[in-house]
Amino acid sequence: MANIFELLQGKEGDADYNKKPVIVQGITGKFGSLHTKLMQEYGTNIVAGVTPGKGGQKFENIPIYNSVKEAVDATGSKISILFVPAKFFLGAAKEAIEAGIKLLVAIPEHVPVRDSLIMLDLAKKNDVIIIGPNTPGIMIPEIIKIGIMPASPFKSGDIALLSKSGTLMYEVANNLTEAGFGQTITLGIGGDPINGTRLIDAFEMVKDTPNLKGMVVVGEIGGDAEEVLAQRIIDSNFKKPIVAYIAGRAAPKEKRMGHAGAIVYGNYGSAESKISMFNKANIPVAKRPGEVAMLLAGKFEKSD
Amino acid sequence: MRLLEYQAKQLFSEFGIKIPKGLTSKDVEQGRKDAEELGFPFVIKSQVPVGGRGKVGAIQKCHNQDEFNLKYPQILEMSVKGEKTRAILLEKMAEIKKELYLSLFLNRGKRCYTIIASSEGGVEIESVKNQVIREVGLGDVDKQVAEEVAKEIGLKGNSVTEFVDMLQKLSRLTIEKEAELAEINPVAVLNDGSLIALDGKVITDDNSNFRHAELEKFQERSELEERAEKSGFTLIELDGNIAVIGNGAGLVMSTLDMLSDNGGKAACFLDVGGGATPESVYEALTLISKIKKVKGILVNLFGGIVKTTTVASAFIKAYDEKLIDKPVFARLMGAESDKSKEMLKETKTKLFDSVEAAINAAVMEVRKSG
Numbered sequence: 001m002a003n004i005f006e007l008l009q010g011k012e013g014d015a016d017y018n019k020k021p022v023i024v025q026g027i028t029g030k031f032g033s034l035h036t037k038l039m040q041e042y043g044t045n046i047v048a049g050v051t052p053g054k055g056g057q058k059f060e061n062i063p064i065y066n067s068v069k070e071a072v073d074a075t076g077s078k079i080s081i082l083f084v085p086a087k088f089f090l091g092a093a094k095e096a097i098e099a100g101i102k103l104l105v106a107i108p109e110h111v112p113v114r115d116s117l118i119m120l121d122l123a124k125k126n127d128v129i130i131i132g133p134n135t136p137g138i139m140i141p142e143i144i145k146i147g148i149m150p151a152s153p154f155k156s157g158d159i160a161l162l163s164k165s166g167t168l169m170y171e172v173a174n175n176l177t178e179a180g181f182g183q184t185i186t187l188g189i190g191g192d193p194i195n196g197t198r199l200i201d202a203f204e205m206v207k208d209t210p211n212l213k214g215m216v217v218v219g220e221i222g223g224d225a226e227e228v229l230a231q232r233i234i235d236s237n238f239k240k241p242i243v244a245y246i247a248g249r250a251a252p253k254e255k256r257m258g259h260a261g262a263i264v265y266g267n268y269g270s271a272e273s274k275i276s277m278f279n280k281a282n283i284p285v286a287k288r289p290g291e292v293a294m295l296l297a298g299k300f301e302k303s304d
Numbered sequence: 305m306r307l308l309e310y311q312a313k314q315l316f317s318e319f320g321i322k323i324p325k326g327l328t329s330k331d332v333e334q335g336r337k338d339a340e341e342l343g344f345p346f347v348i349k350s351q352v353p354v355g356g357r358g359k360v361g362a363i364q365k366c367h368n369q370d371e372f373n374l375k376y377p378q379i380l381e382m383s384v385k386g387e388k389t390r391a392i393l394l395e396k397m398a399e400i401k402k403e404l405y406l407s408l409f410l411n412r413g414k415r416c417y418t419i420i421a422s423s424e425g426g427v428e429i430e431s432v433k434n435q436v437i438r439e440v441g442l443g444d445v446d447k448q449v450a451e452e453v454a455k456e457i458g459l460k461g462n463s464v465t466e467f468v469d470m471l472q473k474l475s476r477l478t479i480e481k482e483a484e485l486a487e488i489n490p491v492a493v494l495n496d497g498s499l500i501a502l503d504g505k506v507i508t509d510d511n512s513n514f515r516h517a518e519l520e521k522f523q524e525r526s527e528l529e530e531r532a533e534k535s536g537f538t539l540i541e542l543d544g545n546i547a548v549i550g551n552g553a554g555l556v557m558s559t560l561d562m563l564s565d566n567g568g569k570a571a572c573f574l575d576v577g578g579g580a581t582p583e584s585v586y587e588a589l590t591l592i593s594k595i596k597k598v599k600g601i602l603v604n605l606f607g608g609i610v611k612t613t614t615v616a617s618a619f620i621k622a623y624d625e626k627l628i629d630k631p632v633f634a635r636l637m638g639a640e641s642d643k644s645k646e647m648l649k650e651t652k653t654k655l656f657d658s659v660e661a662a663i664n665a666a667v668m669e670v671r672k673s674g
Contacts, residue, residue, distance in 0.1 A: 041589030112512035167606050193412045223412040247557040250564035258538045258553025258575040297662020
């Protein structure tokens with residue numbers, strides 16, 4: 001699988017180092033247009049938009065194409081961020097994969113699970129990284145932001161932040177930043193039952209980053225991604241400090257708590273199960289988001 | 305959506321999976337007619353969207369009219385794990401030789417559908433022993449795989465053919481209805497070796513509802529939940545007395561946890577959603593004002609794309625129109641939070657710098673008011 005940092009930043013010496021071109025699918029929609037502007041403000045190099053039927057027009061000086069293929073041919077971009085209603089998601093995602101996109105950031109919420117599965121099948125065959133659906137996106141703070149997260153909580157640094165939830169990612173990033181822990185990369189897994197990049201995949205993507213000093217994992221009830229990750233951390237003998245936070249301890253069973261994936265059946269998906277696995281992996285679990293930085297600092301003290 | 309047993313069985317029947325003869329009613333009059341049509345003996349089964357009915361007596365055998373007169377009203381009034389009985393299924397009993405377990409479900413970790421089968425059914429899945437597990441991609445089960453599973457759970461003779469048929473039909477149902485879980489537990493093996501679905505559980509993908517108008521009749525939502533969905537936010541009613549409002553499902557869950565750690569109980573979970581507008585938040589406050597048990601409102605916002613001013617302006621309007629008479633405890637962070645605090649300064653909303661402080665104050669206040 002392609003290296004995520006290479007996709008997002010390129011290599012030093014590349015003509016487009018730290019200026020990787022990004023396409024926005026659904027650039028003229030309400031969210032697409034708003035976030036295109038915000039990403040541009042952040043410094044992300046948005047080179048093209050796609051809205052069928054609006055090819056030839058421009059949005060904020062960004063050329064619009066009728067298809068992803070045309071946009072890719074014109075710009076050579078390997079990254080696309082997708083803002084289309086859930087109903088049209090699968091078609092748009094397929095189009096991106098078939099046009100040669102290698103990193104697809106899938107923002108839409110409410111995508112049917114079957115559509116996600118079909119997309120993932122295609123993505124695997126074409127060696128494409130999918131972030132989402134139902135993700136806030138991915139960013140290398142102060143370099144590139146491909147997503148809908150606000151800019152202010154994030155700061156460049158050496159902690160990787162992986163999160164299922166959007167707002168909790170901002171909250172925890174803010175807590176880390178205020179405590180002096182900047183982030184090397186922040187990646188939203190998404191709140192759906194099926195994730196293009198699972199926690200375990202995200203861990204594999206970032207764990208060998210040379211300047212990485214530690215990691216924070218923000219999980220929530222539902223599924224067993226956190227348990228699987230904890231087991232992988234044990235097996236891989238990863239020694240850098242990790243701290244976790246799990247939301248949903250007080251949630252009733254068998255109720256979907258806002259995210260499609262946030263539901264507990266019996267013990268499956270429960271916060272207790274996740275917390276006990278993290279404990280087994282010697283990863284402290286914060287009781288509240290505001291505790292994360294403190295626990296991380298504690299881990300660093302011990303490892304010094 | 306989670307279907308009730310009789311609804312799941314309706315789908316089974318549509319797809320050709322055999323079920324016992326049964327009739328569903330919602331009041332004792334209809335129940336009597338059903339009993340007459342079905343003839344004694346039969347089983348009276350409470351229809352609730354949770355498991356564990358047997359243990360609390362929500363499923364009972366019924367042999368005659370006297371038993372019926374006693375048990376039907378009892379079960380109709382019964383709650384299982386806090387869920388009220390929605391309807392009553394009267395169902396004929398079968399001569400059972402053996403009970404099996406069979407399900408097809410969305411395996412989140414492996415990102416594919418997975419079959420679980422066992423020769424020991426009739427208990428909850430956590431306790432099902434000797435599970436045979438097969439991953440089947442997008443849910444399509446071919447004949448060969450179905451036969452292998454049948455043999456692995458020890459079926460013989462015509463039961464193998466029956467099982468293959470049942471599993472393939474369950475697979476078609478899973479795919480066509482976009483189920484996250486389709487479970488038959490138990491599958492009964494009858495004396496002649498044929499198979500029948502004695503109980504059923506089907507959970508479909510809510511996000512695919514737009515493709516399944518035919519399932520809408522099974523949808524069960526409170527008026528509040530329905531209005532919330534229409535306005536693009538999520539509202540879940542809970543047991544406590546403090547309404548919790550925030551932006552983002554994770555943040556609201558986290559607020560619920562902290563509230564509960566501090567001895568408070570949430571009356572509802574309200575995520576204003578990523579597309580919140582002053583109008584949608586005002587609608588959210590309107591819905592909260594209809595929840596009688598609410599004694600205080602806790603607001604936790606991390607403004608980003610949804611600006612805290614969006615929520616603040618909805619509160620101002622709600623105060624102006626006297627929609628809110630309960631104390632409000634708010635923590636506002638992120639986008640435009642200074643402006644929001646300024647807006648709310650003159651109102652009765654109590655502002656806090658940390659969510660912990662807001663929670664403490666809310667819990668104290670609600671205790672005081674009894």
